[in-house]
Amino acid sequence: MATLTKGQTFGASEQVTNTKLHALVDSATCTAIANADIDSAAAIADTKLATISTANKISGKALSVLATIPSAAGVIPISNMVKLGSTATNATRPSVSTLTALTLHYATYVTLTTIAGCITGQEFNIISNQASFPRIEDAGKFILNGAWVPKANSLLKLIWNGTNYIEVSRTHP
Numbered sequence: 001m002a003t004l005t006k007g008q009t010f011g012a013s014e015q016v017t018n019t020k021l022h023a024l025v026d027s028a029t030c031t032a033i034a035n036a037d038i039d040s041a042a043a044i045a046d047t048k049l050a051t052i053s054t055a056n057k058i059s060g061k062a063l064s065v066l067a068t069i070p071s072a073a074g075v076i077p078i079s080n081m082v083k084l085g086s087t088a089t090n091a092t093r094p095s096v097s098t099l100t101a102l103t104l105h106y107a108t109y110v111t112l113t114t115i116a117g118c119i120t121g122q123e124f125n126i127i128s129n130q131a132s133f134p135r136i137e138d139a140g141k142f143i144l145n146g147a148w149v150p151k152a153n154s155l156l157k158l159i160w161n162g163t164n165y166i167e168v169s170r171t172h173p
């Protein structure tokens with residue numbers, strides 16, 4: 001339970017004045033506030049809260065803008081990435097026009113040579129659903145750290161510079 005300490009005390013025969021009454025309230029302090037002391041509808045502004053630095057204290061549902069997550073925050077599961085798209089077959093040229101992640105289905109057996117709908121400066125992730133396919137060569141428009149031959153659920157992060165797809169990173173589970 002919170003402890004309230006008054007800002008001024010009065011003697012038994014002391015005259016109470018406006019100034020003394022204001023000091024009683026204005027100089028008061030409240031300490032040892034416990035979670036139970038705060039109403040669930042308190043609506044405390046986030047600027048009044050300390051930074052949460054303890055692991056596992058924030059639900060993943062609370063993260064809505066991935067770009068603001070610090071790089072030291074750890075790995076975000078692929079399933080939590082926003083705007084996930086997919087290719088249907090190996091006859092479909094994949095597009096990332098409004099996506100941040102692109103899943104390549106089991107039916108995609110071709111070597112990718114281009115991706116449609118890119119905006120200069122756009123970063124996006126390619127996720128493979130199976131091992132070995134689709135392969136992306138370090139050639140043509142792809143500037144990679146060697147050919148990307150994925151395992152199931154591998155991730156290749158690229159950025160489109162207006163001319164080429166440049167590898168940012170890759171992960172294999």
